[in-house]
Amino acid sequence: HRLGFEEVIYGASKSVALLTDILKDYSDKKTNVLVTKLQENKAKILLEKYKTAFYDEESGIFMLSAIDNNEEKAARIGIISAGSSDIGVAHEAYYTLAYMGVKSKIIHDIGVAGLHRLLNRLEEIKSFDILIVIAGFEGALPTVMGGLLPQPIIAVPTSVGYGTGKGGETALRAMLTSCANGISVVNIDNGYGAALSAFRMIKLLEKK
Amino acid sequence: HRLGFEEVIYGASKSVALLTDILKDYSDKKTNVLVTKLQENKAKILLEKYKTAFYDEESGIFMLSAIDNNEEKAARIGIISAGSSDIGVAHEAYYTLAYMGVKSKIIHDIGVAGLHRLLNRLEEIKSFDILIVIAGFEGALPTVMGGLLPQPIIAVPTSVGYGTGKGGETALRAMLTSCANGISVVNIDNGYGAALSAFRMIKLLEKK
Amino acid sequence: HRLGFEEVIYGASKSVALLTDILKDYSDKKTNVLVTKLQENKAKILLEKYKTAFYDEESGIFMLSAIDNNEEKAARIGIISAGSSDIGVAHEAYYTLAYMGVKSKIIHDIGVAGLHRLLNRLEEIKSFDILIVIAGFEGALPTVMGGLLPQPIIAVPTSVGYGTGKGGETALRAMLTSCANGISVVNIDNGYGAALSAFRMIKLLEKK
Amino acid sequence: HRLGFEEVIYGASKSVALLTDILKDYSDKKTNVLVTKLQENKAKILLEKYKTAFYDEESGIFMLSAIDNNEEKAARIGIISAGSSDIGVAHEAYYTLAYMGVKSKIIHDIGVAGLHRLLNRLEEIKSFDILIVIAGFEGALPTVMGGLLPQPIIAVPTSVGYGTGKGGETALRAMLTSCANGISVVNIDNGYGAALSAFRMIKLLEKK
Amino acid sequence: HRLGFEEVIYGASKSVALLTDILKDYSDKKTNVLVTKLQENKAKILLEKYKTAFYDEESGIFMLSAIDNNEEKAARIGIISAGSSDIGVAHEAYYTLAYMGVKSKIIHDIGVAGLHRLLNRLEEIKSFDILIVIAGFEGALPTVMGGLLPQPIIAVPTSVGYGTGKGGETALRAMLTSCANGISVVNIDNGYGAALSAFRMIKLLEKK
Amino acid sequence: HRLGFEEVIYGASKSVALLTDILKDYSDKKTNVLVTKLQENKAKILLEKYKTAFYDEESGIFMLSAIDNNEEKAARIGIISAGSSDIGVAHEAYYTLAYMGVKSKIIHDIGVAGLHRLLNRLEEIKSFDILIVIAGFEGALPTVMGGLLPQPIIAVPTSVGYGTGKGGETALRAMLTSCANGISVVNIDNGYGAALSAFRMIKLLEKK
Amino acid sequence: HRLGFEEVIYGASKSVALLTDILKDYSDKKTNVLVTKLQENKAKILLEKYKTAFYDEESGIFMLSAIDNNEEKAARIGIISAGSSDIGVAHEAYYTLAYMGVKSKIIHDIGVAGLHRLLNRLEEIKSFDILIVIAGFEGALPTVMGGLLPQPIIAVPTSVGYGTGKGGETALRAMLTSCANGISVVNIDNGYGAALSAFRMIKLLEKK
Amino acid sequence: HRLGFEEVIYGASKSVALLTDILKDYSDKKTNVLVTKLQENKAKILLEKYKTAFYDEESGIFMLSAIDNNEEKAARIGIISAGSSDIGVAHEAYYTLAYMGVKSKIIHDIGVAGLHRLLNRLEEIKSFDILIVIAGFEGALPTVMGGLLPQPIIAVPTSVGYGTGKGGETALRAMLTSCANGISVVNIDNGYGAALSAFRMIKLLEKK
Ligand SMILES: Nc1ncnc2c1ncn2[C@@H]1O[C@H](COP(=O)(O)O)[C@@H](O)[C@H]1O
Ligand SMILES: Nc1ncnc2c1ncn2[C@@H]1O[C@H](COP(=O)(O)O)[C@@H](O)[C@H]1O
Ligand SMILES: Nc1ncnc2c1ncn2[C@@H]1O[C@H](COP(=O)(O)O)[C@@H](O)[C@H]1O
Ligand SMILES: Nc1ncnc2c1ncn2[C@@H]1O[C@H](COP(=O)(O)O)[C@@H](O)[C@H]1O
Ligand SMILES: [Mg+2]
Ligand SMILES: [Mg+2]
Ligand SMILES: [Mg+2]
Ligand SMILES: [Mg+2]
Ligand SMILES: [Mg+2]
Ligand SMILES: [Mg+2]
Ligand SMILES: [Mg+2]
Ligand SMILES: [Mg+2]
Incomplete structure (x- = not known):
């Protein structure tokens, strides 16, 4: 991305179908991606699909791969x-x-x-x-x-x-x-x- | 007053004429009275009438007689x-x-x-x-x-x-x-x- | 508590997990504690854990131990x-x-x-x-x-x-x-x- | 007027020029008319024109002719x-x-x-x-x-x-x-x- | 009732328990009573108790006894x-x-x-x-x-x-x-x- | 102007000094320009400067030159x-x-x-x-x-x-x-x- | 319809019963009709009744018959x-x-x-x-x-x-x-x- | 000032009398001070008192002494x-x-x-x-x-x-x-x- 910001997806108003489409692109490119404000019921379905993905229930943060320890x-x-x-x-x-x-x-x-x-x-x-x-x-x-x-x-x-x-x-x-x-x-x-x-x-x- | 509160008049929305009427009652009874939120232009006219009255510009408080020093x-x-x-x-x-x-x-x-x-x-x-x-x-x-x-x-x-x-x-x-x-x-x-x-x-x- | 107020916990926005943590501290110290605006579904789980706790459905008030009769x-x-x-x-x-x-x-x-x-x-x-x-x-x-x-x-x-x-x-x-x-x-x-x-x-x- | 209501004019947002036009019609027809929420500065000008008109400062009510005593x-x-x-x-x-x-x-x-x-x-x-x-x-x-x-x-x-x-x-x-x-x-x-x-x-x- | 209005109860914010208490009084007195804005789930429980009661789903109106035909x-x-x-x-x-x-x-x-x-x-x-x-x-x-x-x-x-x-x-x-x-x-x-x-x-x- | 719209200036929040500057550009280019929502006191000053300008009091519309009759x-x-x-x-x-x-x-x-x-x-x-x-x-x-x-x-x-x-x-x-x-x-x-x-x-x- | 607009029904606040009534009229006349903002749970029941009807989950648009391809x-x-x-x-x-x-x-x-x-x-x-x-x-x-x-x-x-x-x-x-x-x-x-x-x-x- | 911020005074709600008091302190200490959102009528009086003070009409910024050129x-x-x-x-x-x-x-x-x-x-x-x-x-x-x-x-x-x-x-x-x-x-x-x-x-x- 031109400004040096990583790509981020607003999860709250997207259907699972649409999110699945979008995540597939990143998964195919083997790139991590951040999804914000993802509801728990939708996260559960996506975690089924992407076994190594990360999800934090308190914040609704979802990532295709968990980040290294932020010491x-x-x-x-x-x-x-x-x-x-x-x-x-x-x-x-x-x-x-x-x-x-x-x-x-x-x-x-x-x-x-x-x-x-x-x-x-x-x-x-x-x-x-x-x-x-x-x-x-x-x-x-x-x-x-x-x-x-x-x-x-x-x-x-x-x-x-x-x-x-x-x-x-x-x-x-x-x-x-x-x-x-x-x-x-x-x-x-x-x-x-x-x-x-x-x-x-x-x-x-x-x-x- | 039954509850032991002194009488108080809301000054902001009353005309000078109406205030003059009301104050006359108190003045005649030789009772002090408190008027709140009195605008400066209206206060000036009333101060002309009641020479011993008190007015505080910052608050718009008006009283028929100034109170004793509040030590x-x-x-x-x-x-x-x-x-x-x-x-x-x-x-x-x-x-x-x-x-x-x-x-x-x-x-x-x-x-x-x-x-x-x-x-x-x-x-x-x-x-x-x-x-x-x-x-x-x-x-x-x-x-x-x-x-x-x-x-x-x-x-x-x-x-x-x-x-x-x-x-x-x-x-x-x-x-x-x-x-x-x-x-x-x-x-x-x-x-x-x-x-x-x-x-x-x-x-x-x-x-x- | 310095001001003489007892400790009180706002229950509405806390997860059961977090509330469990907090209550454990008080329970261990054998101190009573008041939780306000606790939702019924969360209260039920906590009442399972703390058998002698008190919960009022109308108000959502929860306490680790019921108070004596307030005559x-x-x-x-x-x-x-x-x-x-x-x-x-x-x-x-x-x-x-x-x-x-x-x-x-x-x-x-x-x-x-x-x-x-x-x-x-x-x-x-x-x-x-x-x-x-x-x-x-x-x-x-x-x-x-x-x-x-x-x-x-x-x-x-x-x-x-x-x-x-x-x-x-x-x-x-x-x-x-x-x-x-x-x-x-x-x-x-x-x-x-x-x-x-x-x-x-x-x-x-x-x-x- | 078909519903039996007399004609009434909202005075607050009309210019003196426009009000003068409208009042002229009624004056010519020798019909009374009610104007509401008329500001004092505008009322003064209209009272100059219509000497027998009525204006109440407290309410801003204006009428071409004063009404009979409302006993x-x-x-x-x-x-x-x-x-x-x-x-x-x-x-x-x-x-x-x-x-x-x-x-x-x-x-x-x-x-x-x-x-x-x-x-x-x-x-x-x-x-x-x-x-x-x-x-x-x-x-x-x-x-x-x-x-x-x-x-x-x-x-x-x-x-x-x-x-x-x-x-x-x-x-x-x-x-x-x-x-x-x-x-x-x-x-x-x-x-x-x-x-x-x-x-x-x-x-x-x-x-x- | 002194003003000639029948008694009416606001149903939306009352628990079934409280409504049951209140209705019992009327039922005992064999008086009809009107409840407004009663939610369907609460109405169902009350209709179980009062078999001859009336409930309109569109409006949430509940009465202990249905009214005569309003011709x-x-x-x-x-x-x-x-x-x-x-x-x-x-x-x-x-x-x-x-x-x-x-x-x-x-x-x-x-x-x-x-x-x-x-x-x-x-x-x-x-x-x-x-x-x-x-x-x-x-x-x-x-x-x-x-x-x-x-x-x-x-x-x-x-x-x-x-x-x-x-x-x-x-x-x-x-x-x-x-x-x-x-x-x-x-x-x-x-x-x-x-x-x-x-x-x-x-x-x-x-x-x- | 690229989209075929004529230039328009929002007059309400500009000082007379700033408006004078802007109008001078148009006047020098001998181009008409539209100013919207111009307050009367500011219009009067500008009308002094631009004798052939047009101003409508009802709307606050100002133009450097009046438009031809809009039949x-x-x-x-x-x-x-x-x-x-x-x-x-x-x-x-x-x-x-x-x-x-x-x-x-x-x-x-x-x-x-x-x-x-x-x-x-x-x-x-x-x-x-x-x-x-x-x-x-x-x-x-x-x-x-x-x-x-x-x-x-x-x-x-x-x-x-x-x-x-x-x-x-x-x-x-x-x-x-x-x-x-x-x-x-x-x-x-x-x-x-x-x-x-x-x-x-x-x-x-x-x-x- | 006089203005050349087709008939449209606002679906969000109507019960299934009422919608069924309304749709029956159109169905009997063999006329298509558009319903807007229809919730999914209500749409499912109506789709059961009208097998050839069309429903779009994203928008809540419902029609009695699907439209031809909008190339x-x-x-x-x-x-x-x-x-x-x-x-x-x-x-x-x-x-x-x-x-x-x-x-x-x-x-x-x-x-x-x-x-x-x-x-x-x-x-x-x-x-x-x-x-x-x-x-x-x-x-x-x-x-x-x-x-x-x-x-x-x-x-x-x-x-x-x-x-x-x-x-x-x-x-x-x-x-x-x-x-x-x-x-x-x-x-x-x-x-x-x-x-x-x-x-x-x-x-x-x-x-x- | 402990945080390294210079002192700043909010001018909009202070009377000229109060501002005069405050400015005197700074003037006596020969320290500059910034006043924000000062109304023009109040600024004029203060500029009379402090001849070398600076005032910007567009913003209402006032300073006891003008700052050096901000190249x-x-x-x-x-x-x-x-x-x-x-x-x-x-x-x-x-x-x-x-x-x-x-x-x-x-x-x-x-x-x-x-x-x-x-x-x-x-x-x-x-x-x-x-x-x-x-x-x-x-x-x-x-x-x-x-x-x-x-x-x-x-x-x-x-x-x-x-x-x-x-x-x-x-x-x-x-x-x-x-x-x-x-x-x-x-x-x-x-x-x-x-x-x-x-x-x-x-x-x-x-x-x-
Ligand atoms: N500044 C104020 N704010 C709120 N209430 C006031 C104030 N001043 C007077 N009052 C109350 O307003 C009542 C007087 O209203 P009025 O009869 O309009 O003078 C009195 O009973 C006062 O208690
Ligand atoms: N009355 C108005 N309401 C909304 N927009 C306006 C109005 N008058 C002018 N404008 C627009 O505001 C812009 C002018 O802003 P300015 O550069 O501040 O004069 C122009 O591009 C106009 O399109
Ligand atoms: N989504 C919508 N938003 C605004 N108006 C609508 C919408 N759907 C239908 N309408 C209009 O609302 C009217 C239908 O109201 P109703 O008689 O309650 O179905 C029709 O005249 C439509 O023009
Ligand atoms: N225009 C302004 N907007 C917001 N805060 C301000 C402004 N001007 C000054 N202040 C802050 O308000 C405080 C001054 O308030 P006061 O003691 O009333 O003068 C200072 O600590 C400033 O940091
Ligand atoms: Mg996007
Ligand atoms: Mg009163
Ligand atoms: Mg805390
Ligand atoms: Mg009209
Ligand atoms: Mg009551
Ligand atoms: Mg611009
Ligand atoms: Mg309709
Ligand atoms: Mg301060």
Whole structure:
């Protein structure tokens, strides 16, 4: 692909028949491919066909072949989640980065309601080049992080919550309206987009 | 008034003529009265008529007679604002409480984007019985306060911000969706309502 | 927990696997724990594992061990519901308070459309320290209560209704926009948050 | 006019030039005509031209000739307003009915927050054939009236309020979602439409 | 019941257990009762218990005993539907009126897109005292009817449609914003409310 | 211009300074140019500079030189407006077409509330190749036209109305949700876009 | 049918019983009929009854008898889709046109994110008389096409996407707000409406 | 400032009195300071006081002292605008970056509706490290850029447009929903936030 991004397929609105067609092309070319937001019932059928394929239930990430171990030690990107319910979106970012060949590490459940948990992990978080910060409910975590840390921060609102959370709209709007400096935002539940945004920065760093 | 609340008049949608009528009743009875959200152009005309009346430009609070000094030392209610732009709403709460005979203190501009300012004032804030926490933009301050402090917290979203802030809707929704425990919320810019909610608690405390 | 609140887990967006992990910690420590908004199919699996656990179908409240009888006689908090369809939210508030060690009493189905039912119970309602007032549809009950009673009122909109009720949005907005004095509001269907808001007030009362 | 309704002109979006054209036709025919929601600056110019015309500033109602006194004693329609800020909408209904030849009476400022004011006037209100019930803020008045009285009730939400009131949307939605029986609703601030809805009922009564 | 309305129960958000309790009271008193918006799976269980009960699948109307034949000949209320998909809402209005003892007649599928069908039925429609006009999609039918006929018109938007129809919101807003004179509106899919609004008028007619 | 469309400038958000710069280019090239939605105060300044320029106050259309008379007799496009308040949008379409060299005719004020006015003009309307149908309030006119006539219909919602009209949103949604066949829609108040959509059809016809 | 359009039935909100009734009429008359948006479970039952009927799973299109081959060579209408997930809407347009007797061709998956794919097909696309351009997500394809090509363009937003896509609302709004010239728009997922809009143009072309 | 960001003041909601207070501090310390979104009438008063201050009318940017020439030759950040109406937002980004000591260059008016203008400038645009892409109306430009170029892209929606543009909401949603890879987004009209997001990346690059 001209821009150096690997090919990626949006799985949620495609029928098994159509996905089978598309995957066959890659399988024949012996190329790996990433499918996002694939529902479990459809994944099961495809896993039957492609015995060596990989599927992560939390995120709906599917790949024709599992990626090599994404060793956390050299992680350049920190994936920070506010609550353990945000695990699916964190995984989507993690596996997308792995597929792009970029190491990352997930730090779970350090939401703003218990500030000490966040402050305890601050030194570790400072060590990453780029932060992907994931939060549902009121989405306050990226605002707090933005006031504490100087790295690029990509905020990802999640659909976790109910009522006034409006399926992630409130977290999204809170992140966009943040009074903290220089946070940028991607679509609700879009771990994939956050990973690609980080990937563009990584490529820029490597060019230098 | 049966419930022990003083009479209050909503000034924003009343004509000067109508307000003049209403104020005359109170003036004749030599009773003070509180008018909220009174626009400056209308206030000017009424101040001409009632020379000893009080008007605060930031909040639009008008009273037939100025209240005695609300000495901060014994303040039982802390009015915490995230940004200095929230001053009008803070004043609305302050003067309403003063009118109800309750002492309060305003602590300005300790928003979440600079967490140290907030942490520096924490000991002082701990000393209040009840907190009114005011924020515009993404409205994260009550969430952070709720995670740090055990008092009753009344959150007031303000219409400060632009674009995705939607005139206070985002701060409102963030406060209602907050993952922090036991925060309750009033209407956008409703410093008056927050003061009355606090007043109900104060009355309960006094009954005991 | 530093603030004196017991630990609480949001059950709706967590997988059984994740919940099992979390509950194991508490079970090992022989500590009770509250899970909110747990779906019935997930609850059934967990009840298999934890034979002495408690689950309330109406509210989705789950606890590792059932709480002692919350005798209504000494109830300090009145939980008032407008319609019998609001029962789930009333239960969520009730069990959360019980878990926090606070006695409360539920008074069902005294909505505004039949004002006499409400007026008949007024004396009893006056006796509570704090009121949690729950209503769906147009959400008028807290407004009427606020005009009749001087206690702190925590209003909880519910998602009961259809069409223009918008899953509780209309009741929520009506409560926030109420012309009655000093009502504060929590998220749609958030019986838990209302309970914690009341709990903050109870703690304040006890401190005095 | 075929349906027996008099001709009515929507004044808000028409230029003075266009209105002058239209009024000339009626003036030449020596027929009265009703213009609604006419802005004050435009009314002033037209009043210059038509010296005997009538204009009400609160409602923006304009008529080529003032109507005869609409004696309240025989009023068949009660126009009930929740707050004195709703006066403009009440006037719009009143003058439209007068123009249609129907007697009505306005009862001001008996909103739900002070239930006793409403209950004090109940006997009088019972005597009307049809009720037009006007409220801004949370719009609870028609719900309470609907539970107390058996007449046809036409609810009119007004744009009085701020923040979560959303220019009348909240009152509108609350009225439509009302748990009270058989209330019907017209557009925000639409005193004119409420009057015409009542007029259709009056015509039906007269046919019988 | 004081207002002369029969007792009615909202079935959609109540459990079978709760409904069973409530119905038992009526059954014991040998009184009929109307339940609205009852889901089919719940209705089946209740029909097992109450062998002589009545249930209409299209509308979800349930009654402890079927009503006597509502002979159309003397119908005073015309229930007009725009499309055959609106049948459920039409039935809800029809059975509610029957339960209240009022005769009505349904005229199906005369939507605005084929104006001739509507014009063909105009003479018949003129004969009713009151019109309940039901439409989904863009909801134009009440506007057209309001321009052609002088009776009271109660407009009912339905959730039939997709995309920009927004579950009935578009039809609702179109009806409220209608440029036709004196149409009043009830909640989306609220055939029940329309029937009760008509019933209030019928009672007024009978009083005269 | 490659597609055969003349150059058009959006005037509403440009400063007089910037517009002056842009117009100078055209003036120097002695080419006419169309500016849309130009506010009156800015137009006055530009008319001072360009004495032979043309400006229409109703629509805000500005051209460097007035176009030749667009004789109505050979009009191929009918511009139909529901109310006389829609005149500005009708003019925007008319002048844009004239600028593109296409003859059109405006038929005013034949809204749905008075169906006879519309039916009276039906023969004339049938003679146009293409219809631009403009309506505010509930926007029902295109639906009725679509059921009566077979031509291409471009529907234009206008911002005329108040309250539930939501600045044209309701008319827009009603037109998009229309149960009538094959109506297409442009932005609120977008007479310009409707004209260009018609122009694309005219070009297709001419190619044949 | 008077306008020359074939009869079409909206299948989504009709019960199998009602559809069976309606289809029987056509079957008895030995006339074909088109049903749109028919759900698979309902289609299966109807296909049992009408053995020679046609059903397309992607679009939910059902016809009593399959149409003759719509040979692509002479296609006058290009149906352009941005992503392969938009296939259902493309099919709805295609089969509706076929039913109306108009040849069309679908060009799949040439979305804006990979501009070269679009530019590669530009010559072919130029050859169509009319373009139906279908896109979900951000809906940018019609804007780009409108800047490159002079034909009539009917834009169809689809509900493909998640989060901020809001079930097609974002694509819809983007198409309506497009800065490209003369694009008109139909309802979300409304392949049927786009086909009928194109059909109106085809009829106009044929009349000439 | 701890994070290396210079101090910035939000000017839109502060009174002249408050701004004067704040600026005095900086002036006394002889430190420059940036004020954003300052209205012209307030700027004029402050410019009177601070004779050497800088104010840009298009963006509302105010600084106590003008910054040195931000020579474009070494620009690392490309600020790309879709239309000349987006100039204010482009300036806000440009001056903020200059204040932070970062060189940037603005490329105006290369919107998607005329794709050739964009393609003509592609080589130049490729040379920047980071792109800030600004668009109003349907906001398609970042999507097209994202498909053509590999750099980090920060998308800024603007409030330019009308009707369905909803003050920038449509452009915002389109950018967030973009099918192009790895675009991140800031608040509507937030040139300041885009600049700070770019600044975080620049700091990361410099650290390496
Ligand atoms: N700023 C405010 N926000 C909400 N409610 C208010 C406000 N000011 C006054 N009120 C309430 O509105 C009622 C007065 O309305 P009115 O009769 O229109 O003056 C009083 O009962 C007050 O409790
Ligand atoms: N009233 C309008 N509505 C929508 N688009 C317009 C309007 N006026 C001009 N345009 C388009 O917007 C573009 C001009 O944008 P600009 O370069 O900012 O003047 C042109 O390509 C026109 O096609
Ligand atoms: N998918 C569709 N989208 C919009 N309108 C449709 C659709 N299918 C059918 N229609 C129209 O809806 C009307 C049929 O409604 P009904 O009488 O309920 O079947 C017909 O006049 C069709 O023109
Ligand atoms: N135009 C702007 N948009 C968003 N945030 C801003 C803007 N201007 C300043 N800020 C941020 O808002 C905070 C200043 O708010 P305040 O204390 O009210 O002046 C600073 O920390 C800035 O980072
Ligand atoms: Mg947690
Ligand atoms: Mg500050
Ligand atoms: Mg009840
Ligand atoms: Mg009052
Ligand atoms: Mg039909
Ligand atoms: Mg007219
Ligand atoms: Mg694709
Ligand atoms: Mg341009």
